[in-house]
C-alpha cells in the first residue's frame with residue numbers, strides 16, 4: 001500500500017484532492033501501464049493467476065465448485081526455482097487488474113514447463129478454457145476471460161506486420177512496439193452483436209449445428225467493418241432468419257474469449273407481429289424457432305445440459321448465466337405476463 005501511494009504521489013495522482021477507491025485504482029493501473037519500472041515493482045508484491053498453454057489453473061473450492069487461485073509472486077519464484085526454471089520467467093506476467101485492497105493482479109502462462117510438474121507444486125489442475133467456463137462461478141470469469149485473451153494475443157502477435165521483426169511488449173503487456181519502425185500494436189477485440197428478437201408475445205431462439213444438443217440461444221454475429229451496432233443487428237437478423245427488425249435497444253455487454261476475443265453487445269429487437277415467417281439460413285444455423293414465454297421459462301429452469309432420455313428429443317435449454325445470452329433471455333421472460 002505504501003508503494004502504491006508512492007507511485008501515485010510521484011505521478012501527481014495522489015494530491016490534496018480526494019479520489020474514490022475506484023478512481024485511485026484506475027489511476028494506479030494507468031500508471032503501471034505507462035511506467036515499466038513501477039509495473040515490475042508492483043509485480044513483486046502482486047498476485048499472479050497461472051495458465052498452462054492458455055488453460056487456467058482451477059482449484060476445488062471449500063464449499064463446492066471451483067475457484068481460480070492467485071499465487072504470491074514470492075511463492076511462485078520458489079516454485080520456479082524448484083522446477084529448475086529462471087525466476088525471470090515471472091517478468092512475462094501481464095497486468096490484468098488491481099483488487100479492492102489495491103493488490104495488483106497479473107496473469108502468467110507457464111506453457112514452457114511440463115504441465116504435470118507445475119501441477120505437482122501447486123494446488124489445482126489446469127483446465128481447458130471452455131470447460132473452466134462451466135465449472136467457475138460468475139465472479140471469477142471476467143478475470144479469466146481477460147487474462148486468456150491478453151495472453152493469447154501476445155502469443156499470436158509477436159511480429160510487426162510491416163517490418164516482419166519481433167516486437168517488444170511493455171512490462172504491463174498493454175501493447176507491443178516494433179523498435180525498427182516505431183509501430184505500436186494494441187490487443188484487439190472483435191465486436192459482436194447478440195440479439196433477442198421478439199414479435200411481442202414470443203421470442204426467437206436459434207441453434208448452430210456445433211452447439212451442445214438441445215441448446216438454443218439468441219442470434220449472434222460479428223460486426224462488419226464500417227457498420228454501426230444497429231446495422232449489424234438488422235443485417236444479422238435478415239441474414240440468419242430472413243426477418244426485418246423494426247426497433248432495437250441496447251441492454252448490456254460482455255467480454256467473450258471465444259473464438260479469440262470478442263466484445264459482445266447485447267440488444268433486444270422487435271419485428272412486426274404480422275411478418276414473423278422464419279427462413280433459416282442453413283449455412284449459419286441448424287434451426288430457429290419462436291418460443292412462448294412459458295417455454296422460455298422452462299428452458300431457463302432446466303439443468304444444463306439436461307439428461308438425455310432414449311427415444312426422446314433432447315429438451316430445449318439455454319446458455320448458462322455466465323453468457324450474456326442468458327441475461328437477454330431472462331430479461332425478456334421477466335417482462336412477459338405470467
Ligand SMILES: NC(=O)C1=CN([C@@H]2O[C@H](COP(=O)(O)OP(=O)(O)OC[C@H]3O[C@@H](n4cnc5c(N)ncnc54)[C@H](OP(=O)(O)O)[C@@H]3O)[C@@H](O)[C@H]2O)C=CC1
Nearest residue numbers: 190192194217220221222256258259264319323324325326
Ligand atoms: N456470450 C454469449 O452469450 C454468446 C456468445 N456467442 C459468440 O458470438 C460469436 C459470434 O457468433 P456467430 O453466430 O458464430 O457469428 P456469425 O453469425 O458472424 O458467424 C460466424 C462466421 O462469421 C465469420 N466471421 C466474420 N468476422 C469474424 C471474426 N472476427 N472472427 C471469427 N469469425 C468471423 C466467420 O466466417 P468464415 O469462417 O466463413 O470466415 C465465422 O464462421 C461466436 O464466436 C460465439 O462464441 C454466441 C452466442 C452467445
Ligand SMILES: [Mg+2]
Nearest residue numbers: 219220221284
Ligand atoms: Mg450467427
